[in-house]
Amino acid sequence: MNTTEVSLRVANVTKRFDDFTAVGDLSFDVCAGRVFGFLGPNGAGKTTTIRMIVGITAPDEGRIELFGQPMTAALQDRIGYLPEERGLYKKMKIADQLRYFAALKDLTGKEADRRIDFWLERMKLAEWKNKKTTDLSKGMSQKIQFVATVLHDPDLLILDEPFSGLDPVNVEFLIEVVAELKARHKTIIFSTHLMETAERLCDDIILINKSRRVIGGTLREVKESFGKNLIALRATGAEWVLEDRALVADVDARADEKILVLAEGADSQVLLKKLVDNGARVTRFEQIEPSLNDIFIEKVGGDNA
Amino acid sequence: MRKFLAVVKHEYRKIVLKWTFLVSTLLLPLIALCFAFVPMLIFSIKGEPTRIAIVDPSGKIAPRIRENLSADKMREKGEKAVKDSLKKLDATTDEKIKMQAQQAEESFILTDYDTAGKSPEDVRRELNRKITDKELDAYIIVPQQIDAETATVNFYSRKAGDFVAKGTLEDAVNAAVYSQRLADAKIDESKVKQLSQRIDFRATSIDERGDEKNLDWVMGVAFVLGLMIYITLAIYGQLIMGAVVEEKETRIAEILFSSARPFELLMGKLVGVGLAGLTQLAIWLVSASAIAVYFVAQMAIAGQEIPIPSITPAMIVYFLIFFLLGFFIYASIFALIGSVVTTVQEGGQFAFPPIMVLLIGFYFSFAVIRDPSSTLSFWVSIAPFMAPITMPVRIVTEMPPFWQIGLAILLNGAAIAGLIWVAARVYRVGMLMYGKRASIPEIWRWIRKS
Numbered sequence: 001m002n003t004t005e006v007s008l009r010v011a012n013v014t015k016r017f018d019d020f021t022a023v024g025d026l027s028f029d030v031c032a033g034r035v036f037g038f039l040g041p042n043g044a045g046k047t048t049t050i051r052m053i054v055g056i057t058a059p060d061e062g063r064i065e066l067f068g069q070p071m072t073a074a075l076q077d078r079i080g081y082l083p084e085e086r087g088l089y090k091k092m093k094i095a096d097q098l099r100y101f102a103a104l105k106d107l108t109g110k111e112a113d114r115r116i117d118f119w120l121e122r123m124k125l126a127e128w129k130n131k132k133t134t135d136l137s138k139g140m141s142q143k144i145q146f147v148a149t150v151l152h153d154p155d156l157l158i159l160d161e162p163f164s165g166l167d168p169v170n171v172e173f174l175i176e177v178v179a180e181l182k183a184r185h186k187t188i189i190f191s192t193h194l195m196e197t198a199e200r201l202c203d204d205i206i207l208i209n210k211s212r213r214v215i216g217g218t219l220r221e222v223k224e225s226f227g228k229n230l231i232a233l234r235a236t237g238a239e240w241v242l243e244d245r246a247l248v249a250d251v252d253a254r255a256d257e258k259i260l261v262l263a264e265g266a267d268s269q270v271l272l273k274k275l276v277d278n279g280a281r282v283t284r285f286e287q288i289e290p291s292l293n294d295i296f297i298e299k300v301g302g303d304n305a
Numbered sequence: 306m307r308k309f310l311a312v313v314k315h316e317y318r319k320i321v322l323k324w325t326f327l328v329s330t331l332l333l334p335l336i337a338l339c340f341a342f343v344p345m346l347i348f349s350i351k352g353e354p355t356r357i358a359i360v361d362p363s364g365k366i367a368p369r370i371r372e373n374l375s376a377d378k379m380r381e382k383g384e385k386a387v388k389d390s391l392k393k394l395d396a397t398t399d400e401k402i403k404m405q406a407q408q409a410e411e412s413f414i415l416t417d418y419d420t421a422g423k424s425p426e427d428v429r430r431e432l433n434r435k436i437t438d439k440e441l442d443a444y445i446i447v448p449q450q451i452d453a454e455t456a457t458v459n460f461y462s463r464k465a466g467d468f469v470a471k472g473t474l475e476d477a478v479n480a481a482v483y484s485q486r487l488a489d490a491k492i493d494e495s496k497v498k499q500l501s502q503r504i505d506f507r508a509t510s511i512d513e514r515g516d517e518k519n520l521d522w523v524m525g526v527a528f529v530l531g532l533m534i535y536i537t538l539a540i541y542g543q544l545i546m547g548a549v550v551e552e553k554e555t556r557i558a559e560i561l562f563s564s565a566r567p568f569e570l571l572m573g574k575l576v577g578v579g580l581a582g583l584t585q586l587a588i589w590l591v592s593a594s595a596i597a598v599y600f601v602a603q604m605a606i607a608g609q610e611i612p613i614p615s616i617t618p619a620m621i622v623y624f625l626i627f628f629l630l631g632f633f634i635y636a637s638i639f640a641l642i643g644s645v646v647t648t649v650q651e652g653g654q655f656a657f658p659p660i661m662v663l664l665i666g667f668y669f670s671f672a673v674i675r676d677p678s679s680t681l682s683f684w685v686s687i688a689p690f691m692a693p694i695t696m697p698v699r700i701v702t703e704m705p706p707f708w709q710i711g712l713a714i715l716l717n718g719a720a721i722a723g724l725i726w727v728a729a730r731v732y733r734v735g736m737l738m739y740g741k742r743a744s745i746p747e748i749w750r751w752i753r754k755s
Contacts, residue, residue: 054563087555103311104564
């Protein structure tokens with residue numbers, strides 16, 4: 001990673017509420033033009049961290065730097081934040097609310113109107129411009145909220161559970177828009193607990209649990225460092241071979257196949273040979289990498305069960 | 306600063322561009338006028354006439370009572386009362402007295418009762434039976450001898466609570482006995498009246514600048530003014546609370562706080578809504594002046610004497626200053642409440658104490674109208690929370706020394722500074738707390754810590 005391209009640096013940040021530590025000594029960098037997955041179970045400290053990044057609250061300890069500068073109110077205009085808990089003014093016209101949210105990001109006048117038209121068009125909501133929130137469906141308001149987030153063309157986008165409440169078609173649509181923003185060298189922080197989506201979108205991730213970092217890095221690094229050799233096996237016969245703890249550490253039986261966790265230092269070739277030698281009929285034997293979901297459950301599941 | 310202005314503009318437009326703003330601008334003055342006039346109307350509605358039997362063995366008093374309760378006599382009495390209270394008898398008062406006299410006459414039906422050959426016990430028994438049978442509502446027993454100092458006239462009534470009727474009747478009976486005594490003593494009653502005529506003691510209140518004022522008019526204006534400030538402050542306070550709760554309830558606060566400083570947001574909200582309030586007041590002031598000018602012109606054309614209202618530009622400036630002081634005091638309290646509750650309904654319960662304080666201020670304005678230079682009036686018109694209502698009322702009734710106005714502005718300004726300081730601290734934490742209402746110790750901690 002090129003350090004000059006770091007758009008957000010969180011360094012040793014701690015936030016406490018009375019005796020409760022919401023975020024403990026958290027550090028990570030987010031680079032420009034990449035999608036950064038900020039993952040963790042509910043209550044892990046994600047929202048608290050995001051609130052510190054967007055300048056709603058200040059950290060008790062540590063530093064937050066945005067585009068190489070310490071966080072200030074002026075830098076807030078370069079962030080677009082879509083909170084998980086979000087809403088719109090109920091009795092206000094869509095265009096009026098968007099104009100207000102733009103003005104709060106210091107974007108006013110004709111330029112604001114031009115961009116509102118552009119984004120409503122892009123979101124296929126142009127005909128709703130002069131309608132009120134109460135006339136909109138949940139998915140539509142969601143897309144309006146997204147427009148409010150990107151209207152002022154922020155360099156850093158923070159999307160907290162952006163897909164909740166959207167139908168699959170709109171999820172795909174939004175993913176496409178996010179990809180466009182990424183191509184324009186925007187930095188995107190994407191917070192979710194949907195690991196499938198995160199795995200699809202993110203270049204880098206950090207997983208936090210109970211206020212602390214659990215694992216982080218590029219998606220590849222994380223998967224490699226997880227250090228588990230997984231094998232998808234579909235076979236009949238010689239089941240006793242899998243009982244050999246020197247070869248197989250764990251077996252997860254799925255509907256029509258088994259996911260094997262190879263024992264420390266075991267060779268998959270040895271296992272395959274042993275199965276075949278003992279008369280097993282193997283139809284699938286594939287070395288697979290762990291999914292983010294597996295990592296999430298492994299790292300977090302035990303504590304939060 | 307630009308964001309602050311964006312918030313101001315947003316809040317202002319949100320209120321002023323709504324049809325409810327137009328409706329309330331039209332309705333509020335009407336409501337205030339109703340409050341001023343409805344009690345008067347209610348008292349002027351007459352009840353059923355009271356049927357009274359007069360038991361007068363002497364036969365001398367009954368005709369006099371009858372005469373005293375006639376419309377003519379009642380009117381004479383009313384006119385005298387007005388003259389005695391040192392007021393000018395103009396056309397409208399005269400009309401009012403005539404109407405009241407007519408009403409008084411119609412509210413009694415008098416019958417004589419023949420006592421011949423009946424013992425007092427029989428009389429009472431028979432009359433009581435008539436009352437029970439609803440043939441009669443009341444009766445009066447006049448003693449044979451009315452000259453005695455201990456002479457008592459007894460009044461028995463089914464409607465003992467009707468104090469207006471009782472008062473009128475008592476006056477009529479007294480006057481009848483008085484006239485009869487004079488007649489018995491062979492004294493000419495008209496001579497006595499002429500001799501005991503009160504002199505015309507004319508009082509006119511003079512304010513600091515030496516202007517004369519019509520007292521009735523001033524009291525009316527002061528009352529309507531106090532009421533309008535009270536209603537406006539209560540409405541705009543609750544408007545602020547509603548707006549704050551909406552932003553908290555819909556979680557818009559999260560987006561707002563990530564875009565601007567909470568203090569900017571809070572102040573922008575207060576100033577925006579405050580300006581909307583000022584707009585409404587300006588509309589009222591301008592239309593009230595227009596109406597006043599129209600009426601004065603009409604009266605001038607009709608050649609009538611014009612009551613010159615002594616409202617000066619300085620008064621209007623003071624009025625606006627005190628409205629703003631009151632607005633910021635109550636708006637910051639309501640904003641604080643809005644940021645700690647979870648729903649508007651919940652906020653409604655918490656709005657009760659500040660509304661009570663406001664109402665007490667409004668009640669004190671009566672004391673101020675009655676005696677604007679009393680010690681009580683001084684204290685309530687400088688007291689924070691109350692001065693925004695009581696001081697303008699006092700200024701209209703009787704201009705206090707400037708240092709007192711200055712002191713009131715200073716004290717209330719200080720209260721605003723303190724309240725906004727507290728409200729800002731509570732607001733920035735409370736707005737991001739979802740799901741539960743903050744407890745008092747929690748709020749206290751936010752104020753202390755942040």
